[in-house]
Every structure is written in C-alpha cells, then in structure tokens.
Amino acid sequence: MxxxxxxxxxxxxxxxxxxxxxxxxxxxxxxxxxxxxxxxxxxxxxxxxxxxxxxxxxxxxxxxxxxIPGINDSHLHATWLGAMWPNTVFGAMDAGAAAPPPVDGDPHDTSHSAPLLTTRAERRAAILRAGELIASLGITSYTEPGIGPGEDGGATGCFGQDVFDAYVELEAERRLTARVNVLALFGVLDGPSTLRDVTTGLRSLERETTRPTWLRVAGVKLFADGIPPMHQAWTRHRYPDGTSGGLLVAGLDEEERAENLRRMIVEANRLGYQVGIHATGDRTIDTAIAAVEDALRDSRAELRHYIIHGDLVGPGELARMATLGMGLNVQPGIAVKTASWLAAVLGDDVAASAWPIGEAARAGVSVSLSSDAPILAPDWRQGIADADAWLGAPLSGPTATADRMRALLRGYTVAPARQDGAEPWKGTLEPRKVADxxxxxxxxxxxxxxxxxxxxxxxxxxxxxxxxxxxxxxxx
Ligand SMILES: [Zn+2]
CATH class of the missing domain: 2.30.40.10 (Urease, subunit C, domain 1)
Structure with a gap:
C-alpha cells in the first residue's frame, strides 16, 4: 500500500x-x-x-x-499513419478505386513511388503528427504492430528499426503523448519471414526501455498468412480458382512452413516475448493456436499472445484460445467494409460467420478492438459504430443498449490493457491507476x-x- x-x-x-x-x-x-x-x-x-x-x-x-478511460488503439501503425494522414488505405478506396486494396496494406509494393519517410527527422515528425491526431481522438495508448530490421529496406520507410530509434528519442525528450507498445518485426510487413531471421532477431532484440509504461517492447509480430480477398488466407474452404491459400512463413512445403511458424512462436514464448500473430484463415489460426499450446506446455507465463484480424476463426478455435488466455484483436471497420469481398471469394455463409466478435467474447476470449490505421482512420467511435452494426440488433431495451456500449468501450480500454499486460495499472478509472x-x-x-x-x-x-x-x- x-x-x-x-x-x-x-x-x-x-x-x-x-x-x-x-x-x-x-x-x-x-x-x-x-x-x-x-x-x-x-x-x-x-x-x-x-x-x-x-x-x-x-x-x-x-x-x-x-x-471514460483513455482509449487504447491496440493495433495502430502510428508512424505510417502520421506519414499518410489525412489519407487512409480505405479512404483511397472509398474515393473510387475499383480493386480491393490488401487489408493491412501492401506497403512494400510501392515500386513506382518514393518512400514516405527517409530520415530520422521525418520519422519523428510523422510520429508526432500521428500523436497530435490521436490525442484529439482521446487515444492514450497504442500498439505499433511491427517495426524492426525486417523492414529496414522497406519501400515506405515507416516500419524499419530507425522508427524504433525515433520513438526512443521522443520518449527521452518526453514528447510522446500516448503510451506505446511495440511489436518487433523480423520479416517484411505483410510478407514472408524466415525462422532464422526471427529467432536470431529475437535473441538479440533490445527489450529494455527507460520507462516501459511509456515505451515498451512487448514482443514480436508474425505474419502467418495474408487475407481472403487476395486468396492468401490459409483455409479449409476453397477459393474460386480451387486454391486454399497458405502460410507466409518461409518453408519448402506447407508442413515445413507450419513447423517454422510453430518454432517461431515457441521460441518467442521461451524468451518471454508476446506474439501478435497476423492470421486470417482458419487453418492458419488453428496452426498458431497449436503452437501456443506447445509453447505454454513448457512455460505458463502470461504473455497474452493474440491473433490479429482472425477473420475465419471458428468456435473450436475460440474455445482453445480462451483456455490458453489468448486474445483476439479485430478491426470492426474492416469486417463491415470487406465482408462482401469475403463473400465474393468464399461465399455468403463463410462471410456471415467471419469476425465472430460476439461469439469470441461469449467463449471467454478477450477481444480488443482496433483501427489498423492508416488502413482505416483511427477513430474508435466509428469502430464502435461498426462493431455494433456487425453484431446486429441487441436484445431490446435501453439496458441492453447500454450494456452493449459498455462492452464495446471495454474493447478499446479494458481488453487492450490486458493485451498490454497492464491491467493492474491502466484500462479503467480506479484509484491508483494511471490518470489516462x-x-x-x-x-x-x-x-x-x-x-x-x-x-x-x-x-x-x-x-x-x-x-x-x-x-x-x-x-x-
Ligand atoms: Zn496492421
């Protein structure tokens, strides 16, 4: 006391x-x-x-x-956002592009354009610009999901190790206006990664920061697969061309890719790192959960591993995730905006049962809601409106409506505090917790x-x- x-x-x-x-x-x-x-x-x-x-x-x-408690946008590419704003990936699409852009972007496919950011000064400016924007939206914490050496040669300049160094500088100068969690990246954003890069990267990762309540290296982001509209999500279903997607992790065949993903997860867990796994297909999610099961057999440390996006997660997987204490990080706006694309490639039934945020919560999975900005604008209020629409009509009456709103607000406060391993000191407005x-x-x-x-x-x-x-x- x-x-x-x-x-x-x-x-x-x-x-x-x-x-x-x-x-x-x-x-x-x-x-x-x-x-x-x-x-x-x-x-x-x-x-x-x-x-x-x-x-x-x-x-x-x-x-x-x-x-209300400060908002924690638990999947927000702030540096990329600061470089792009007021543009967003979906904003460009809303403005009339015909083809669906890849969800989570395809930032390395910018062969015809110059990097958005090239110098430390530009990266600092982008972080500060995003900081100003998100402060105006009530956001007090966020997770930068994937910055590190894997993107040092990246085409946008928004995800390399220099971005992390810019964060360290800004934190030392006390210029951050939100608490930042970082997932390190040892492959390419939305691209393949090798077992060797990930394990050697993890072993040499500098995890200590001066004030971890402000800037914390939480763990590692793994891109396990792509997205369904691009036929990349690894699934038991079939795309119109007869394929079923596959894992992004490098390997000679599906079995080796799955084994490499498993070893990445087990190794990260062994070293005490949280793993945020970009996984959209049911087979990918199943493989990732099995790896976490393996990892936790040796060490039951509560590292709060989680599935990012989780488009095709099913009831069986949700039950296993709940048992393992795994979280689910979902962007309600992506569900609303891309359900029709999913239906176009895998059918209406698959689309109707995708992104099951209500079922996940009922299964006991901690569901964090997020924007994936600059895929979407970093506006949690729109995220709540989208989540509410995605969930469908609540039980009737003002109590049910208020309960729904409280639950969705917790998806932007309480649940992400848990994702950060920070629920003893943030996420609610209780005495002795931080005044965010x-x-x-x-x-x-x-x-x-x-x-x-x-x-x-x-x-x-x-x-x-x-x-x-x-x-x-x-x-x-
Ligand atoms: Zn993302």
Whole structure:
C-alpha cells in the first residue's frame, strides 16, 4: 500500500459535474474524479471528490459531459499513419478505386513511388503528427504492430528499426503523448519471414526501455498468412480458382512452413516475448493456436499472445484460445467494409460467420478492438459504430443498449490493457491507476452506437496531464 502522509494531500486536477464511467468490474460510475501525481485519487460524487480540492487544484466543470478511460488503439501503425494522414488505405478506396486494396496494406509494393519517410527527422515528425491526431481522438495508448530490421529496406520507410530509434528519442525528450507498445518485426510487413531471421532477431532484440509504461517492447509480430480477398488466407474452404491459400512463413512445403511458424512462436514464448500473430484463415489460426499450446506446455507465463484480424476463426478455435488466455484483436471497420469481398471469394455463409466478435467474447476470449490505421482512420467511435452494426440488433431495451456500449468501450480500454499486460495499472478509472482518460461531450451510454461518431472528444488526459483540448481545427 502506498499510504503516506504528505503535507498537501489535495488533487492536481478535479473533473466534476458530469458522469464518470470507470468501466471497472462493477460498472461503477461517479459524477467526479480527482487526479494526483498522474494517478487517479478517487471517483465518486461531487461532494466526496470536492474534499480533494486544495488551493493549487485545477478544477474543470464537466457540465454534464462524460469521462471514460483513455482509449487504447491496440493495433495502430502510428508512424505510417502520421506519414499518410489525412489519407487512409480505405479512404483511397472509398474515393473510387475499383480493386480491393490488401487489408493491412501492401506497403512494400510501392515500386513506382518514393518512400514516405527517409530520415530520422521525418520519422519523428510523422510520429508526432500521428500523436497530435490521436490525442484529439482521446487515444492514450497504442500498439505499433511491427517495426524492426525486417523492414529496414522497406519501400515506405515507416516500419524499419530507425522508427524504433525515433520513438526512443521522443520518449527521452518526453514528447510522446500516448503510451506505446511495440511489436518487433523480423520479416517484411505483410510478407514472408524466415525462422532464422526471427529467432536470431529475437535473441538479440533490445527489450529494455527507460520507462516501459511509456515505451515498451512487448514482443514480436508474425505474419502467418495474408487475407481472403487476395486468396492468401490459409483455409479449409476453397477459393474460386480451387486454391486454399497458405502460410507466409518461409518453408519448402506447407508442413515445413507450419513447423517454422510453430518454432517461431515457441521460441518467442521461451524468451518471454508476446506474439501478435497476423492470421486470417482458419487453418492458419488453428496452426498458431497449436503452437501456443506447445509453447505454454513448457512455460505458463502470461504473455497474452493474440491473433490479429482472425477473420475465419471458428468456435473450436475460440474455445482453445480462451483456455490458453489468448486474445483476439479485430478491426470492426474492416469486417463491415470487406465482408462482401469475403463473400465474393468464399461465399455468403463463410462471410456471415467471419469476425465472430460476439461469439469470441461469449467463449471467454478477450477481444480488443482496433483501427489498423492508416488502413482505416483511427477513430474508435466509428469502430464502435461498426462493431455494433456487425453484431446486429441487441436484445431490446435501453439496458441492453447500454450494456452493449459498455462492452464495446471495454474493447478499446479494458481488453487492450490486458493485451498490454497492464491491467493492474491502466484500462479503467480506479484509484491508483494511471490518470489516462478522455472527456466526451455527451454520455456515450445515452446515444445509439451509430450516433457515437458525432459525439465530440473534448479533452484528453494522459498521466494526469492534458494532452488535448478541443479546438475547431481538430474537428472533422
Ligand atoms: Zn496492421
């Protein structure tokens, strides 16, 4: 316990006169919240929290606005986003391109164009630019899913080891406005990787950072397969051309590729690294889960390995994932936008049972929702609207609607905190946890999910510090 007598026990910041959704296990709410030394001091009624106000306390009257835990976009390519914004991959498609772009991009297929980023200074600027954008959206944590030597020669310049070094610099200068988790990358983004590159890379990976609560090397990103619309997801189903996809991992045949993927996962786990596995096909997911089963037979450390995208994950796999403590990281907007592409290659039935986020949650899998920006815009409010649409009509009544909204908000707060292994200190607004929060102009539990994208983010606080206050220039 950290109970110490201090000369001035007053709060640094108090927000009062609104609704505070802690998203703790009991769905506790209050009307006010007090913050001290970057941590949450208390949540409660205005009268209770007013006791924490001293002469030096900054007091913000919420005027009925709502406070929720800071958003954790648990799969967001911030450097690439900063280089591209306001463009997104789907934005280009929405604007009229006929052919589906590869989900998760195909950033190395830019043979005809110059890299987006070439110097350290440009990479720093891109990270800061993305930081400003995401702060304006209430995002206080994110995972940069894949930067490292595998992309040192990459065509975009957005994923190489120099990007990590730029993060280290910015963190040392205290210029990050969101907490960053990094998955290292020893192959090409969306491309093949070799067992040798991954294992030697993992063994020499520099994992220590000065302040891991701000910048943390969580583990490794493995690209296990591609995506269904490109006939790349490895599946028990057949594409129209009779193929069934395959693994991206290097190997002479399917058996060797599967064995190499297994050994990558087992080795990462042995070294204490989390594995985020880009896997969309059912056979890929099955292979990845079997590897995690193998890995955990030797070591039961809770590394929170997870499947990224998980398009074709089935009920049997979800049950095994729950048993293993594996998470699922899904982008609701990709489900909504590409379900018709999936149907076109694998049929309506497969598309209808894809991205089963409701079933996953019911099976006991921790489901993190994310944007995969700049594939999509990094707007979690749209992500919640898309997830709600994807789930279909809830049970009737305002309680069911509010329960759904709370569950989806947890997909952007509580679940990704668990993915980060950080649930003891972030993800909910409970005393002693870090003061990462955002203020919305109205209570999200009082609006339909489809209306959430119109609810403004008014204020973003990270570690007790204001990193964003609403200004017209940020509002789109
Ligand atoms: Zn991605």
């Amino acid at each position: 950290q109970r110490r007598d201090t000369p001035d026990p007053s709060a640094d910041l108090v927000l009062r006169g609104g609704t505070v959704h802690t998203l703790d296990q009991d769905d506790t709410t209050g009307t006010a919240i007090a913050i001290r030394h970057g941590r949450i001091l208390r949540v409660g009624g205005d009268a209770e929290v007013t006791a924490s106000i001293g002469r030096r306390t900054r007091v913000i009257d919420l005027d009925g606005r709502a406070v 929060l955002c203020v919305l102009e109205t209570d999200p539990l009082n609006v339909a999910a489809s209306e959430l994208p119109t609810v403004g983010v008014e204020l973003t606080v990270v570690d007790g510090e204001l990193v964003y206050e609403r200004e017209p220039v940020y509002m789109r």
